[in-house]
Amino acid sequence: MIAQFFHNIEIILPEIAALTSGTWIYHKRDWIKHPLFVWIVPTITSAIGFSINQLQLFYAWKVLLAVVLIITILKIFQSCLAPAFATGLLPLVIDAHSWTFILVTGTLTFIVMLGVYIYGEHVDRSKFPAMQYHKILFYIFITLSWILIVLMxxxxxxxxxxPVFVALFGIVNQSTYNLNSFLRHVISLTGAAAFGTIVHTFILSWIGTTIITLPLVFIWLYIWKVKLPAAYTLPLLAIVIPKDMFNMFPISTFCAATFLLGMAWLYHKICVD
Structure with missing residues (x-):
C-alpha cells in the first residue's frame, strides 16, 4: 500500500514474503535460530546488492559478485538464512538507485524479527551445521555455470x-534431496511465477495482484505438498521486474529452476546421498 501511494516500485520487497512465511508460518529452525540475524543479515546483503548495482559492470558479473559476497556474509554469521540472497540480488534486478531500498529492507526485516521473538519458536537450541566450504564452492560453480549459459x-x-537462488541455497544445505522433490519444486516455482505474470497482466494494481496471488500460491504449494517460502516471492517479483523480463518470467523461472535445482539434485545423488 505504501509503495502504491508513493508510486515507488523500489519499496516493494518481494523477498519479505519468503522471509515472513519461512519464519512466521513454517518456523524454519535454521532461519530463526538467531532472530537478530533475521534483521541484520538481509539488511547487510541489501546494502551489498545496492552498492554493487552502482558499479559499472556487466549485469551478469554483478550477479556473480553479489552471490559470492552474500555467501561470504552468511559464512561470517554462520547463518543459513536463504532470503538473504533475495535481498542482495533484488537491487540488481530492479536497478535500484534510491537509498530507501536499504531503509525499507531494514525496517521490514526488523518487524519480521520482532514477530520471531513474539512467536517464541527460536527457543529451540538445536544445532544446525554451518555451510561447508565444498558446498559454498559448488553453489558458486553452478551460479557461474548458469550465468555462462544465459550469456551464451x-x-x-x-x-x-x-527466489530460485533462495531455494537453491536451502537445497544445497539439505542432507538429502530426491528427484520427486526436485520436480515438485520446479513445478511450484514455475506455477507461482505464472500466477504473478497472468494476474498482473489483467490487474495492474500492485495491491490487487498481491491480494489475489499470495493465497493462490498457498493453495498451489498445498496441492503439491511443498513448504517452499521462496515461492511466495515470485508473484510479487512479477510486479517489480523490468518489462523486458515480464512476458518471459514464467519461462525464465522454469529454466533457472530446472538447471539450478537439477544440478543440486545431481550433486546430492552423486556426492551426498
Missing amino acids: FHKPQMAAIP
Missing part, C-alpha cells in the same frame, strides 16, 4: 531469479 543464449536478464 544472449539472455543476461535471466541471470538472477532471486
Whole structure:
C-alpha cells in the first residue's frame, strides 16, 4: 500500500514474503535460530546488492559478485538464512538507485524479527551445521555455470531469479534431496511465477495482484505438498521486474529452476546421498 501511494516500485520487497512465511508460518529452525540475524543479515546483503548495482559492470558479473559476497556474509554469521540472497540480488534486478531500498529492507526485516521473538519458536537450541566450504564452492560453480549459459543464449536478464537462488541455497544445505522433490519444486516455482505474470497482466494494481496471488500460491504449494517460502516471492517479483523480463518470467523461472535445482539434485545423488 505504501509503495502504491508513493508510486515507488523500489519499496516493494518481494523477498519479505519468503522471509515472513519461512519464519512466521513454517518456523524454519535454521532461519530463526538467531532472530537478530533475521534483521541484520538481509539488511547487510541489501546494502551489498545496492552498492554493487552502482558499479559499472556487466549485469551478469554483478550477479556473480553479489552471490559470492552474500555467501561470504552468511559464512561470517554462520547463518543459513536463504532470503538473504533475495535481498542482495533484488537491487540488481530492479536497478535500484534510491537509498530507501536499504531503509525499507531494514525496517521490514526488523518487524519480521520482532514477530520471531513474539512467536517464541527460536527457543529451540538445536544445532544446525554451518555451510561447508565444498558446498559454498559448488553453489558458486553452478551460479557461474548458469550465468555462462544465459550469456551464451544472449539472455543476461535471466541471470538472477532471486527466489530460485533462495531455494537453491536451502537445497544445497539439505542432507538429502530426491528427484520427486526436485520436480515438485520446479513445478511450484514455475506455477507461482505464472500466477504473478497472468494476474498482473489483467490487474495492474500492485495491491490487487498481491491480494489475489499470495493465497493462490498457498493453495498451489498445498496441492503439491511443498513448504517452499521462496515461492511466495515470485508473484510479487512479477510486479517489480523490468518489462523486458515480464512476458518471459514464467519461462525464465522454469529454466533457472530446472538447471539450478537439477544440478543440486545431481550433486546430492552423486556426492551426498
